[in-house]
Amino acid sequence: MTDNQDQFRNRRLGFIGVGAIAEATIVGLIQSGCNSPVRLSRRNEQRSQALAERFANVTVDSENQSIVDHSDWIFIAVLPQQARAVLRTIQFRPEHRLISLVAGIEIAELQTLAAPVGAIHRMIPLPPIERGVGPLPVCPPCSDLGALFANCANVIGIENESLFSVFSAASGLMATHHLFVWKVAEWMSAQGVNREDATAYASHMFAALAEIECHTPADELAGLADACTTAGGLNEQALQELRELGWFEEPQTRLTRLFNRLENGL
Ligand SMILES: NC(=O)c1ccc[n+]([C@@H]2O[C@H](COP(=O)([O-])OP(=O)(O)OC[C@H]3O[C@@H](n4cnc5c(N)ncnc54)[C@H](OP(=O)(O)O)[C@@H]3O)[C@@H](O)[C@H]2O)c1
Structure with a gap:
């Protein structure tokens, strides 16, 4: 104790x-x-x-x-x-x-x-x-x-209780995160990697990145994505293609919908 x-x-x-x-x-x-x-x-x-x-x-x-x-x-x-x-x-x-x-x-x-x-x-x-x-x-x-x-x-x-609802809405992305990690592992398995190695790689990669995020000052978090890209590299390509699809706006749209639902008493 x-x-x-x-x-x-x-x-x-x-x-x-x-x-x-x-x-x-x-x-x-x-x-x-x-x-x-x-x-x-x-x-x-x-x-x-x-x-x-x-x-x-x-x-x-x-x-x-x-x-x-x-x-x-x-x-x-x-x-x-x-x-x-x-x-x-x-x-x-x-x-x-x-x-x-x-x-x-x-x-x-x-x-x-x-x-x-x-x-x-x-x-x-x-x-x-x-x-x-x-x-x-x-x-x-x-x-x-x-x-x-x-x-x-x-x-x-x-x-402030209204700000508390903002936190509550953000917690609504946990399942989305888990499925995202699984989709990476699933794709790796489909390419021939055995399931244990694929799930270990995907889960440990995202856990290790979360470790960095948790120790990054608030005003530096936005820059982490660009900081880990190399010009002409793989991360840059994926980031750019997903940005062009408007993929990163989607979570915020969903969060606003969750927040509104909470504010209206579920
Ligand atoms: N899951 C999360 O990640 C999470 C996170 C933060 C907050 N919450 C909140 O936590 C609450 C519970 O969520 P949960 O996911 O733990 O739901 P859950 O697994 O369905 O648990 C609710 C429990 O309440 C019991 N219960 C129902 N009526 C009761 C009564 N009259 N007296 C005593 N117990 C009764 C249920 O028993 P029976 O199974 O016998 O019906 C069940 O075990 C929700 O309001 C949710 O908004 C959940």
Whole structure:
């Protein structure tokens, strides 16, 4: 356990909704040293049971109200279309803190649904949090949450909820990224490279490039593409051909559509 997390040893954490992203968050937290008591809703039972068997500080509870009654910080991680009905069945107290992972429901509405809860934050954990990496936008910023997650994520505090939706929209390109990497590997395999070598090459190449991007100052990121091209070389050719197709404008068009959807309540 680290100093960061030692201060939360007696802070009881509750999770309502134990799906894909809650599981990744719980695993990331505990593997990074958090040993606070963690109480999980039974659904999804296979996941919650497996987590309770894996970690000594995790227990499963059948009743959402009981999770809230026995927790200090409550994370809600059900689907957007389930969240309102779930929150309406729960009674919070002013000393509770509610942390919503649910996309598209704003703090003002959460305050009504969870009254008289004392504090509300929204955050966007991503699947890699399970491996102790990746960004974690938190709105509004919270030093306690920042410290709790400091060892498994790069916490980014965001004051403005509309800007928070910008981060949420950007997270909508994860699947596109994975498919892009796969398409490179698939093409290599089709040329005769064995599948293991092709997938290892594509995934490690993009991971290595991401490593450079993460350590590049913001005002230099735009120049990375041109910096790794050689005049008359392969990268220059691909970049130019894709630019001529308008290929690089497409992600921003999609992001605007995702943002608008979020702003309109999904
Ligand atoms: N996936 C991501 O990368 C990601 C990233 C950031 C934020 N989010 C947000 O996180 C939330 C969860 O996403 P997810 O991908 O983890 O979805 P998911 O895998 O479908 O998880 C939702 C979980 O909620 C459970 N549930 C439904 N009703 C419940 C109730 N009344 N009481 C307790 N549990 C209940 C479901 O159980 P059953 O299976 O039994 O129905 C399911 O296990 C969404 O709001 C999403 O916007 C997701």
